[in-house]
Amino acid sequence: MLNKVFKSVVLILMIVGIFLGVSITVKKEIPEREKRELEAKILNMIQDNPADVTEFYTYGRAFNINGKISNIKKDNFEGAKLVITDGADYENVYNVNYSFEENNLTFSSDVEINSGIIIDELNTSEYYILLRLKLNNSADPKYYSFVNSSKYSNIDYYTITDEEKNKRARIEFLEKDYNNNKYNILKISLEDVSLPEDVYDIVIDAGHGGKDTGERSGSITEADVTLDYAKTLKTRLEEIGYKVKLTRDESNSEHYTDTNMYDKDGRITTACESKSKLMISFHINNGVKGLKGLEIYCPPKSNLDFAKDMASKIKEYSNINYSNNNSFKHADGVYVRNFTKSVMKEYINTANKKGYEPYNITESTPYLYTIREVGGIATRAYVDGRNTLYSKNEYYDTNQGIESYQIELGYIKNDLNIITSEKENYIRGIVEAIQNNF
Numbered sequence: 001m002l003n004k005v006f007k008s009v010v011l012i013l014m015i016v017g018i019f020l021g022v023s024i025t026v027k028k029e030i031p032e033r034e035k036r037e038l039e040a041k042i043l044n045m046i047q048d049n050p051a052d053v054t055e056f057y058t059y060g061r062a063f064n065i066n067g068k069i070s071n072i073k074k075d076n077f078e079g080a081k082l083v084i085t086d087g088a089d090y091e092n093v094y095n096v097n098y099s100f101e102e103n104n105l106t107f108s109s110d111v112e113i114n115s116g117i118i119i120d121e122l123n124t125s126e127y128y129i130l131l132r133l134k135l136n137n138s139a140d141p142k143y144y145s146f147v148n149s150s151k152y153s154n155i156d157y158y159t160i161t162d163e164e165k166n167k168r169a170r171i172e173f174l175e176k177d178y179n180n181n182k183y184n185i186l187k188i189s190l191e192d193v194s195l196p197e198d199v200y201d202i203v204i205d206a207g208h209g210g211k212d213t214g215e216r217s218g219s220i221t222e223a224d225v226t227l228d229y230a231k232t233l234k235t236r237l238e239e240i241g242y243k244v245k246l247t248r249d250e251s252n253s254e255h256y257t258d259t260n261m262y263d264k265d266g267r268i269t270t271a272c273e274s275k276s277k278l279m280i281s282f283h284i285n286n287g288v289k290g291l292k293g294l295e296i297y298c299p300p301k302s303n304l305d306f307a308k309d310m311a312s313k314i315k316e317y318s319n320i321n322y323s324n325n326n327s328f329k330h331a332d333g334v335y336v337r338n339f340t341k342s343v344m345k346e347y348i349n350t351a352n353k354k355g356y357e358p359y360n361i362t363e364s365t366p367y368l369y370t371i372r373e374v375g376g377i378a379t380r381a382y383v384d385g386r387n388t389l390y391s392k393n394e395y396y397d398t399n400q401g402i403e404s405y406q407i408e409l410g411y412i413k414n415d416l417n418i419i420t421s422e423k424e425n426y427i428r429g430i431v432e433a434i435q436n437n438f
Contacts, residue, residue: 035126038086038087038088038126039087039128039176039185040178041087042085042087042128042130042145042185043176043178043179043183043185045130045143046130046143046144046145046183046185047142047143047144048181048183049069049070049071049144050144050145050146050147050183050184051067051068051069051107051131051144051145051146051147052067052068052069052070052146052147052149053065053066053067053146053147053148053149053150053173053186054066054067054068054149054150055067055150055152055377055399056148056150056152056155056171056399057152057155057376057377057378057399057400057401058119058155058157058171058399058400058401059110059113059114059116059299059375059376059378059379059401059402059403060114060277060278060401060402060403061114061118061119061120061159061160061277061403061438062113062114062115062116062117062118062119062403063116063117063119063157063171063188064108064109064110064113064116064117064378065082065108065109065129065146065186066107066108066109066110067106067107067108067146067149068101068104068105068106068107069104069105069107069131069133069144070103070104070105071103072100072103072104072105072133072135073103074100074103075136076135076136076137077100077105077133077134077135077136078134078135078136079133079134080096080098080105080107080131080132080133080134081093081094081095081096081131081132082094082095082096082109082117082129082130082131082132083129083130083131083132083143084117084127084128084129084130084188085127085128085130086125086126086127086128087128090123090125090127092117093132094109094111094116094117095109095111096108096109096111096131097109097110097111105133107131110301110378112301112302112303113299113301113302113375113378113379114299114302114303114403115302115303117129117188119157119159119169119188119190120159120160120162120167122167122169122188122190123190124167124190124191124192125189125190126187126188126189126190127187127188127189127190128145128185128186128187129145129146129186129187129188130143130144130145131143131144131145131146132144145183145184145185145186146173146184146185146186147173147184148173148186152399154170154171154172154173155169155170155171155172155399155400156168156169156170156171157169157171157400158193158195158196158199158275159190160201160202160242160277160278160438161195161201161241161242161243162241163241164241165192166192166193166194166195167190167191167192167193168190168191168193169188169189169190170187170188170189170190170191171186171187171188172186172187172189173185173186174186174187195243198273198274198275199243199274199275200243200244200245200274200275200276201242201243201244201276201277201278201438202237202242202243202244202245202276202277202278202279202280202434202438203244203245203246203247203270203271203274203276203278203279203280203402204230204233204234204244204245204246204247204279204280204281204282205230205246205247205248205267205271205279205280205281205282205370206223206226206227206229206230206231206246206247206248206249206282207222207223207226207281207282207283207284207370207406208221208222208223208226208256208258208283209223209227209248209253209256209267210223210253210254210255210256210257211255211256211257212256212257212258214226214283214284215284215285215286215412216412217412217413217416220416220420222283222284222412225282225284225409225419225420226282226283226284226409227248227249227250228423229282229409229423229426229427230246230247230248230249230282231246231249232423232424232427233280233427233430233431234246236427236428236431237431237434240431240435242434245270245271245274245276247267247268247270247271248267248270252265252270259389259390260390260391261369261373261390262373262383262390262391262392262393262394263391266391268369268370268373268374268393268395269393269394269395271374271402272374272393272394272395272398272402273395274402275400276402277402277403277438278402278403278404278405278434278438279370279374279402279403279404279405280404280405280407280430281370281371281404281405281406281407282407282409283406283407283408283409284408284409284410284411284412284416284419285408285410285411285412286411286412286413287325287411287413289413290324291323291324291325291411291414292321292323292324292410292411292413292414292415293320293321293322293323293324293325293333293410293411293415294311294314294315294320294321294322294323294333294407294408294409294410295323295325295333295335295407295408296310296311296333296334296335296405296406296407296408297328297335297336297337297368297371297405297406297407297408298330298334298335298336298371298405299336299366299371299375299378299379299403299404299405300336300338300364300366300379301364302403304330304331304334304336305437306405306433306437306438307331307333307334307405308331308332308333308334309433309436309437310405310407310429310430310433310434311331311332311333311334312332312333312429312433313428313429313430313432313433314333314425314426314429314430315333315429316429317425317426317428317429318418318422318425318426318429319418319422319425320409320410320415320418320419320422320426323335323408323411337366337367337368338363338364338365338366338367339361339362339363339365339366339367340363341363343367344361344362344363347359347361350387351386351387354387354388356386356387356388357386359382359386359387360380360382361382362380364380365380365382366379366380368406369383370404370406371404371405371406373393373395373396374395374401374402374404375401375402375403375404376395376396376397376398376399376400376401377397377398377399377401378401379401381393381395381396381397381398381401382396383396384396384397407430409426
């Protein structure tokens, strides 16, 4: 009797096991089948000839592409948009800049380099990037996918930590066989992951350090004050869940000078290696006698909302005022400083005297290296070693850039008392702005 009961139990367990196995297989197969169907839908939409991508990059949390497409006549063209879709119920549309060279349409999605496709806002899924053109001779828009004609490789991007969770976004160009044809597509695939040990959300740069003390007033140095600010901001951000890296502290900056920021353990190299999405760089201004107040320097060609929020919050919580400096000013406390013609001329003269090819600097190139050199191709970083006074920035040609802001806490001649006594109020404003925007 017991033997029969045992056999019955074993048989039931086997049946349940088979059922569960089939059920699990079906559950896995359905999403894969749906993926294939969605991909087929996209492939049926797009034209045979893809657009050529000449540059693609992440900057902060934004993804952008630049490129061209041939055989588009200007007199037959109405407009262009960048589209991201999962092929089902998600679609978002972005403006692009465009121009014509004969019958070649040149386009760029980086209307603002930090406001492209915001990867962190995407759910865990697979998405397709398309170029949508409206032409006069067609009632319906035409969709084009992309082929990688650049020198850059696919990108692995990690989202900013949100409630201890992260996603990895694989940005890749693929070739697909479909209906006896080959198609090129650009996909962004997101999956839930743990943040790798060497990847950070935010990097904080304490200006100067070591033998480079920066500005000085009596025994107080810019390097000491900025490090104090950096360490405090790191603590506050970690308390609310961000993963944070410092470019320097007491353990690594004794040998720092004003020219070794691109060395293997230099501040810029450390920042770039962190793979962060945001960098805050602290400094103190010198300036002429009458200047005073807060200045936040931003990347050019970028949305300034975060900087405006940060400046507003700092002013709200502390006794610092917006700077009265009007040079390079874009809003209260917010500045964008690029190279000027006179400074470019100085750089060219220096290059000629030292015997190296002048850098390709324009009036759109960021002047501050803490903004320019961590942004890669998005900010036209250029320190490639030709000026032997500096090491080569190994990340100058990267297509994964950090969105960077340089905070000039005030002027050492007029604002030092506020800077040294109201650190917590500054930090409170910065933290709130980061929470609001990142």
